[in-house]
Amino acid sequence: MSDAQILAIKLRKKRKSYNEISKILGIPKSTLHYWFRNLQWSEEIKKELTEKAIMKATKRMRILIKINKQRWEKWRKESQKAAKKEFSKLKSNPIFIAGIMLYCGEGDNKPRSSVRITNTNPRIIKLFYKFLRKICKIPKEKVYVNLLLYPDLQEEKCKNFWYKQTGIPLKQFGKSTIISGRHPTKKLENGICLLKVKASGGLKEKILVWEDLLFKYLLKKNTMRE
Numbered sequence: 001m002s003d004a005q006i007l008a009i010k011l012r013k014k015r016k017s018y019n020e021i022s023k024i025l026g027i028p029k030s031t032l033h034y035w036f037r038n039l040q041w042s043e044e045i046k047k048e049l050t051e052k053a054i055m056k057a058t059k060r061m062r063i064l065i066k067i068n069k070q071r072w073e074k075w076r077k078e079s080q081k082a083a084k085k086e087f088s089k090l091k092s093n094p095i096f097i098a099g100i101m102l103y104c105g106e107g108d109n110k111p112r113s114s115v116r117i118t119n120t121n122p123r124i125i126k127l128f129y130k131f132l133r134k135i136c137k138i139p140k141e142k143v144y145v146n147l148l149l150y151p152d153l154q155e156e157k158c159k160n161f162w163y164k165q166t167g168i169p170l171k172q173f174g175k176s177t178i179i180s181g182r183h184p185t186k187k188l189e190n191g192i193c194l195l196k197v198k199a200s201g202g203l204k205e206k207i208l209v210w211e212d213l214l215f216k217y218l219l220k221k222n223t224m225r226e
Contacts, residue, residue: 004025004027005035007025008021008025008027008032008035009035011024011025012036012042012045013041013045015045015048015049017049018032018033075201075202076205079201079202079205079206079209080205080206080209082206083205083206083207083209083210083213084209084213086206087209087210087213087214087217090135090210091213091214091217093135095127095130095131095134095135096131096135096210097214098127098131099127099128099130099131099132099135100131100207100210100211100214101214102117102124102127102128102131103115103117103128103131103207103211104211106118106119106124106128107128107207109208109211111204111205111208112201112204113204114196114197114198114199114201114204115132115196115197115203115204115207116194116195116196116197117194117195117196118148118192118193118194118195119192119193120188120190120191120192120193122161122162122165122166122190122193125162125165125166125193125195126165126166128195129143129166129167129168129195132197136203136206138197138203140168140169141172142197142198142199143168143172143195143196143197143198144168144172144173144174144195144196144197144198145162145166145168145172145173145174145193145194145195145196146173146174146175146176146177146194146196147159147162147173147176147177147191147192147193147194148176148177148179148191148192148194149176149177149178149179149191149192150178150179150180150188150191151178151180153188153189153190153191155176157190158176158190158191159173159176161190162190162191162193166195176191
């Protein structure tokens, strides 16, 4: 048995991993594996080290999740605070009111999902796009389009239609989704347009707050008139 092998055994019995022994002695891990391959006590140490590593990784992950949750809550509250502050200036703007009402009816209102709205009516899509650009100050390059198409529709033709309607560059059109079936009473000649904003978590928080504030404002206003 060589001196290196004797040293490796001593280090292994001190609960050193293959990585640690390899760094200390400059011996490849493949060689260490060969030396210890049939030693039961080494396998027990390996199992022990693995369990410790899992526990350590789990603890680290829990800490990371907690930190990320705290960051998310802080960022969320900041977005909500900004929305409340901006509402007083926006509540009488017709584009703002129209955009919020459209999103309330046609948009994705799940808190953690992106800002996106789906419709077959070009005017609804155009109006919400105007809301994004004028009210929310979203850069054009952050707005994307995906189309839902029936099998007999021509994708290129439909994309060109929605491009002309919205002005959103074709390079910002994602892959279209082909859906089966047919609308029983109405033929959708240009497919269904899904308009979405990339990286829109902060905007989503604002929109949800704006929805709540706008309903309260409008209902209170109508009640006072009655």
